[in-house]
Amino acid sequence: MSTDIAVPYLDISDPTFAMHSDQVRDARAQHWYAKTNYGYAILRHEYVSKLLKDPRLSQGSGQWPDHNGVHSGLFYDWWTTCLLVLEGDNHHRIRRLLNPAFSPRHIEAYMPAFEALADELVDSFIDKGEFEVVNDFSEPYATRVLCILTGIPQSEWTTIARLASTIGLALSISIKDELPNIEDALAELYGYAEALIADRQANPKDDLVTKLVQANAAGDTLSDSELRNALCLLIFGGMDTTRNQIGLGLREFMRRPDQWELLAANPDLARNAVEEVMRMNPTTTWVTREAVVDLDYEDLHVPAGSTVHFFTQVSGTDPEAYPNPEMDITAERAPHYGFGGGMHHCLGHFVARMDMTIAMRILSQKMTNLRLGGTEEWLPDSANTGPVRFPIAFDKR
Amino acid sequence: MQVYVDRAKCDNHGQCTFSAPTVFRLDEQGVLQYEENVDESLRDEVEEAADVCPLQAIFIK
Numbered sequence: 001m002s003t004d005i006a007v008p009y010l011d012i013s014d015p016t017f018a019m020h021s022d023q024v025r026d027a028r029a030q031h032w033y034a035k036t037n038y039g040y041a042i043l044r045h046e047y048v049s050k051l052l053k054d055p056r057l058s059q060g061s062g063q064w065p066d067h068n069g070v071h072s073g074l075f076y077d078w079w080t081t082c083l084l085v086l087e088g089d090n091h092h093r094i095r096r097l098l099n100p101a102f103s104p105r106h107i108e109a110y111m112p113a114f115e116a117l118a119d120e121l122v123d124s125f126i127d128k129g130e131f132e133v134v135n136d137f138s139e140p141y142a143t144r145v146l147c148i149l150t151g152i153p154q155s156e157w158t159t160i161a162r163l164a165s166t167i168g169l170a171l172s173i174s175i176k177d178e179l180p181n182i183e184d185a186l187a188e189l190y191g192y193a194e195a196l197i198a199d200r201q202a203n204p205k206d207d208l209v210t211k212l213v214q215a216n217a218a219g220d221t222l223s224d225s226e227l228r229n230a231l232c233l234l235i236f237g238g239m240d241t242t243r244n245q246i247g248l249g250l251r252e253f254m255r256r257p258d259q260w261e262l263l264a265a266n267p268d269l270a271r272n273a274v275e276e277v278m279r280m281n282p283t284t285t286w287v288t289r290e291a292v293v294d295l296d297y298e299d300l301h302v303p304a305g306s307t308v309h310f311f312t313q314v315s316g317t318d319p320e321a322y323p324n325p326e327m328d329i330t331a332e333r334a335p336h337y338g339f340g341g342g343m344h345h346c347l348g349h350f351v352a353r354m355d356m357t358i359a360m361r362i363l364s365q366k367m368t369n370l371r372l373g374g375t376e377e378w379l380p381d382s383a384n385t386g387p388v389r390f391p392i393a394f395d396k397r
Numbered sequence: 398m399q400v401y402v403d404r405a406k407c408d409n410h411g412q413c414t415f416s417a418p419t420v421f422r423l424d425e426q427g428v429l430q431y432e433e434n435v436d437e438s439l440r441d442e443v444e445e446a447a448d449v450c451p452l453q454a455i456f457i458k
Contacts, residue, residue, distance in 0.1 A: 053409055053427050096415040103448035335408050335452070345410045345451050 005299050008034040010041055012309070018381040019285050019313045028314055033300055039307030040300065041286070045321035045334065048310045051297060052287065053342030057308060058087050060290030069176045074183045079170070081225075082233045083347065087292075091343060097222050098230055098347060101211035107350050109206070113148045114355050117141060118362040126366055126396055130373040133247045133390040137359075142242035145355045146235050149208050151196055163189045164239040167232075171384075186232065193231040197224060238348050241283055244379075244386025245338075245352070246359055249277035253360075254370045254392065256327050263329060263364045264397070270361035273329040274353055275336065279316040280327060282338030283386050286311050312337045367394040398435045399458035400443055406454035413446035413455060421446060 008027035011017060018024070027034045028043040035041075042048050051057065062085035065076050079085065083094050100106065121141055125131040143161040147154045166185035169178040200210045212230065215222055222230070253260040253273075263273050286309040295302040302308055316336045317325045324331070339346035346352070373393030379385045400420065409429050413421040420443055421431045435443055440457075447455035 049408070050427070053411065053423075055423075055427075092415045095412075099412060099415065099449040100445055104453070105448050339451070341408070342410055343412070343415075345412065349451060 005031065007031055010034045010036045012036045012038060012041070012382060015380070019311065020381055024311070024314055028318060032298075036309065039309065040302060041309045041311050043311050043314050043318075045315040045318040047297075048312070048315040048337055049335075049341075051308070052289070052310050052337060052340070054295070054297075055343075056291060056293050056295045057289035058292050059085055059344050060288055060307065061085055062087075065170070065175065068173065070179060073179070075167075075170055075179065075186055078186060078229055078232065082229045084233060084237070084344070093217075093220065094222070094226060094230070095343065095347070096217050097215040097220065097226075098212065101208050101215065102347055102350055104350050104354075106208070106211060107354060110148060110351075111354060111358065114145060114358045115362065117144050117148065117154075118358050122362060122366050129396065130391060130393040132374075133250055133392060134243065134387055137363075138243040138246040138387075141246065141355070141359060142239050145242065145351070146238050149238075149351065150192075150231060150234070151200075151205075151207055151209055152192055159188075160192075160235060161239065164235050167236050168240055189232050189235060190228055193228040194224075196231065197227050234348060237346075238351070240384065240386075242352055242355060244283035244384065245278065246356060247387035247390050248281040248283055248385070249274065249356065249360060250363070250370070250392065251387070251390070252277045252281055252327060253364075254372070257368075257370070259327050259329055260364055260370065261368070263360065264368065267361045267365065269329045270357045270364070271353065272331075273360050274356045275333065276327055276329050276331070278338035279322070279333060279336035280313070280325075282312045282316065282336065283384055284338060284340070285313045285382055285385055287337065287340045310337060310341075366397055368397045369395040398437055398440055398443065400431060400433055400435050401456045401458065402429060402431055403454045403456065406452045407450075408452050408454075410451050412449050412451060416446035416449060417442035 008030050010027060032044040032047045033040050033042050042051055062080060065079055070076055086094060118141065121137050125136050131137060139161060140157060143157040144154045147157055147160060152160060163185045166181055170182050196209050197213060200213045204210045212222065212227055263269050289308045291302045291304050291306050293304050319325060321334050339349040371393050374391035376390050377388040379388060407429055409423065409427055411423045414423060417439060420435055420439060421429060424430050443457055447457060
């Protein structure tokens, strides 16, 4: 009977709250979900897999600006009409038009450019025997990948990184204070996107923006504003995540030099290595949904309007789904949910998987004996996590 | 045209249902159901569904 079940409680706004903690592991062992001070948290893989795709749950961040006192303006209009927060037929129509340009068939053409970029960045520090992951590799790599993908000149990557980071402040609780800066950054990014769209409409190329401009499903196409919104979402969603995930991956490998050497000797394992580090340490440590209607599942009752967090790192290390959860880049695993799931499954995941695969392969080919090279600093181990500063010393291979 | 979904790979995200809604659908339990014998006129839609599948679990014969 449901009254006999002791449901654990997690205070996820406590500054010391961490996904990698006995508290969270004990909660997962105790029950498949926990109560939190912001709704419910789903802890076990089986239930994350099932409920993450449940149509009774919506993406839920559409009201984020409203909840933080922002009710109109440039950012508001973009956020409330972009794919991330759309639901139902409005979502499905745009998702359908965007999806093909991000499929492996079209993305693989970018592989040589991503490889050349990774080589160039690694060559800039390889003889020094040390590098700072964020500044020297993951931030320029993640941003210049987006430049390559969209056709923005790579020489402008620092501007793009600054704009993406500034718009990212909209996800923090300081959204209202930062709104003028956020809107200036978004307006500047709109300028880039509108110029690209106009250019590819006039001068089609064999590239991603042209494919989006020409996307057509039974006569339906994306309007100029839908194209612009999508390009801005791509840059907003693709930068921090990739930057952070590469840092998290390198930390996993620094702890397991045997796995790093295995990867170096078997570069074909790089794709699986990316899946493994995302399973164990996803940058997106939880994915949030909101109940559209009252939702009942086994002993869980979620009233309409309540929040449900899917704990990706916790479900990715669930011993029920992963009997040997230690890092093993040769293992065939059940899928992880580091890219979310269901209709809101990450649009750019094939790009992210490919660029991170290339990064891990090339880094492992060129350096060995990775060790901490100075003082490291990390974002909190919840929400979206990753390194702020992560110096690594190494031996050139 | 014969459509085959590798159930061991499929994770029921439902992206295929946007590309080819008359061939693929999620049932009330959220499990993928699909037509195995599909008219040739739907080839483009089914190929698009196979291309965009996050798990690359859809095959066409």
